[in-house]
Structures are given as structure tokens and as C-alpha cells.
Amino acid sequence: MTAHTTLTRPAKPVHTPINIVRGFLVGLAELVPGVSGGTIALVLGVYERALLSVTALGRAVKVLVRGPSRAEGFRTNMREVEWWLVVPALAGMAAAVLFAAGPVSALVEAHPENARGLFFGLVAVSLVVPIRMLPAGGGGASRIVIGALAVVVSAVVSFVLVGFASNSDIEHPQWWFVLLAAAVAVCALVVPGVSGSFFLLAVGLYHPTLEAVDGRDLGYIGVFALGAVIGLLTVVRGITYLLSTHRFGTLLVMLGLMLGSLRALWPWQGGPGGADGHGTLLAPTDPAGPILWAVFGAVLVGALIIAESVAGRRAR
Template identity: 30%
Template sequence: MEWKNLYRGLLMGISDLIPGVSGGTIAVVLGIYDRLLDAINGFFSKDWKRHLGFLIPLGIGVGAALLALSRVISYLLEYHKGPTQFFFLGLIVGVIPLLWKEADAKNHFKVPHFMMIFIGTVLVASMAFFTPDKTGTPITELTIQNGIGLFFAGWLASMAMLLPGVSGSFVLLLIGVYPTAINALSTFNIPLIAVIGAGVIVGFIVSSRGIRFLMVRYGYMTYAAIIGLVLGSLAVIFPGFAMSTVHLVASVITFVAGITIVTLLGKQSK
């Protein structure tokens, strides 16, 4: 068992609770993105046993973060949104040089790759103009009708979670399921967690195969798309500067802390 994946899973789980931050981005920072895709694909092959040592500790870490820290994240976003968002902005800014080096963009990117970066940036940044309802009444009782919708919501969100720069939480916000998901985690509503979680698992299986195929067949273009998605997520998560001097100073500190943490984790992953 790769027990160091516990802390990696915790970091990925925390990021997946934040609208605008992707667990895939954190996986890139930690240097495990390729292995994550391979392990998810390999788990459903004849060699599934050899991937358990990687996936089980990672899954425990993600699950622990989702269950234990959902209230903490909700509190921070409600009462300290600026500094919290700037911390994750720092994480995202810090990951861009890592992606650039990983893709060896200096030697391999041509005009089509930069066009793909632009397209990815615009697509994700455009989400910043959506104003989803964050205060909607959460679903608390499972029925056949809402269960089907929640299953496919989890499926859609998980496909976004695996893509660096695309936030599964923000997708849930856009389709109005985020309040339900956070409330289910906070209150430990097993039926709702199970249905959404089943959708997440199916989405992981489908999307991991698709992303793996693209990275093998069109590696540099896929990296260009991912860099664009990450750049675009900056616009989605940016909270603005309408805050007090104290919050502004705190935001600068958390922003620098985010970049520093990514830099340190990037060096460690090597």
C-alpha cells in the first residue's frame, strides 16, 4: 500500500470541495496524474490487483476530506471567501509552470497548440459569467426521480474532476446540485451520498479512459488543452478585490502560500 497517497487524497478531496478548483489540478501538482488515470483504467482490467495499493489509500484520503472537511470549507467560503479563494488561485498559478515543463511546451508547442490553449481558456473562463444559485434548498430525501438526476449529476461532476482546471464542484453549482451534495456530506446522508457517489465512480471510469486515450494519441495537444483549462479556471475562481484592507492583506498572504505549497509539492513529486 502506498500510504503516502493518504495525504495526496486529502489534498485532492479538499480541492474537489471548492467550486473552481479541480482535483485533477492537484494530481498534476503531486505528480500522480498519469498514474491516477492508469490506475483507474487498470482497476477494471485483469491486472486490477496491482492497482489497489495506489487507489485504496488515495480513495480513503479523498473520502476522509469530503466527509470531515465539508463544513470547514463551507465556513471558510462563507466568512473568509476572499483569502480562501486567493489561496486556491495561488495553487492554480503555481501549477501552470509545472504543466508547461511536463508538456515540454518550449520545444513542442506550435501555433495549433497555442490556439488550443486559447480555446480551453475561453471555454472555462466563460463559466465565470454564469451565476448559479448557491443558496437553493438542498434535497434531503431520496426518490426514484431525484435519484436518477443526482446519479447523472455525480457522473458529470466526476468527469470534470479528472480534468485539470475544470471543477466538479462548479459543475454541480451550474446544475443546482451543489447545495444538496454539500448538505449530504455535512449531515452524512448515506442514501444521497451513495447515489451521487455511484455516479462519480461511473464517470471516473468513462472519463479516465477517454483522457488516457487522448494523452497517448495526442499528447502535446491534450496538454495544451489542459493548460488552457487551468488558465481559464483563474477567471472562475477570482473573487475580486472588493474587501477590507485586512482581508486584502490576508488574501496576498494566502495567495503566496498557495504558490509556495505548489512549488514545494512539485519539487517533492520529482
């Protein structure tokens, strides 16, 4: 990371409960179309630390296979992994996916407007996170103009792509398609503003995947998990590199993606995809409930951001 990056001290065993909760919240976000697990990881203050750990893990595997100095290189890279962050967070994510997939899906389908109102508030306030992470420095008017263009273009792209989601499911998907879809969907863990669930919805695998998890279809789950690991190890290295070398632009693109993704979370939608967040955008009707839930979500994220900021200052 650059000098602009400030990371907290490595996680310790005493941090295990809070890291399990963090992982659970990220996993919970991944179950909801339109909500990005990467966004939640940013808010919870573990985004860059998780990226660094996964990058180190990928390097360890690479040096073990290709060398040189396989044993020493493997041990060196494995020591860079924050195991007391990664393992509890993965356990929390797995718990969320295994035990909350059915209830979350049922809740969103039963109360779509209130649910989207809650998530809209969560993501809207989360926009301040990449802004707070921007490096200080000059660059003058040209930097401001380029930055503004990066936000606008990425927001428009995100907004348009969200509208392409399909309302049809694939009843019996081929294993290779599940593998490929999982590899792409897992990008949501490392790209804030990109929803893995929404991508699965777009390719017709959202409901089949939830049903496989809820029904403990181990064959489907195994193929999906393998694809996710492949995608994670491939994409994380690129994002880590961009944050190290082009931090300003990368964070602004993330900001734009998050901004555009709010289209999927607009509470009032009509048409066949309304319940899943890709219907026609409508004017507010009976707005009290969704607005109250949006305010609750905004306050919740605001409190988390303040708490993480205070904890980060104490850890330094």
C-alpha cells in the same frame, strides 16, 4: 503512455501514509468551487498513475463481463492496478469529504476573499505542471501556433463557462439528476482545470450535496457515489487515450482550462455569487490579506512541485 511519459515506480506499502495524504488533498480540493482535484493530482505527481490504474480497472470489469478469457483477462488487468496508490488515495479522499465538508464550506463562506486568494495562488503556480509534462520534439512554427490556439480557446471556454454558475439550489433533487450530475462532476478528477464543485454549484447541487455529506444522508450519498463511479470509468479511458496519442495538444488544452478557471478564484467579487466564486469581478480592495494568502499558496505548490521532481528523479 508514450515514450515521453515518465512514471515512477509502483507504490509500495511503505508509501501508504503519503498516498492517504495525497488523496486527502485531492478530496479537499474537490470541496472548493473553482479548484480542480485533477490539478492537485497533477501537482502531487499521481495524475497519470491514477489514470492508468483506473483504466486497467475498467478493462478488468469489461473483460469479466464480455470476455474472452474472462478469468485470465480479469487477473491480468487487475495486476496492472497500483493498489497501494489507489486504495490509500481513495481512503484519503473519503476522509476529506466526510470530515472536512462542513468546515471547508464554513471557512470559504466566512473568509471568501482570503480563501480565494489562497486557491488563486495554488492554481496559478500549478500552471507550470502541464508545461513541464509537455513532450520534447520538433513541429516548428505550426506546432507552436496550434498549441497557442489550443491554450487560448480552452482558456476562453473555461472562463466563459465559469460565469454561468447559478446561485440557486435545488431543495429536493430527483435521484436520476443527482446520478447524472455526479457522473459529470467527477470529470474534475481527470480533467485539470475543471472543478467538480463548481459544476455542482452551476446545477444547484453544491450546497445540497455538502449538506447530505455533513448530515450522513446515505441514500443521497449512495446515488452520488454510483454516478461518480459510472462517470469515472467512462471518462478516464478517453483521457488516457488522448494523453497516449495526442499528448502535446491534450496537455495544452488542460493548461488552458486551468488558466480560465482562475476567473472563479479572483479574490474580489461582488453580487449574489461573490462568496461562491461566480460574482462580478471587481478591482482589488484592501488587498494585503488575499495577496499574502496567494503568495503562501504559490510557495506551497512550488515546494510540492520541487519535492515531487526530486522524488521522481530518485525513483528512476
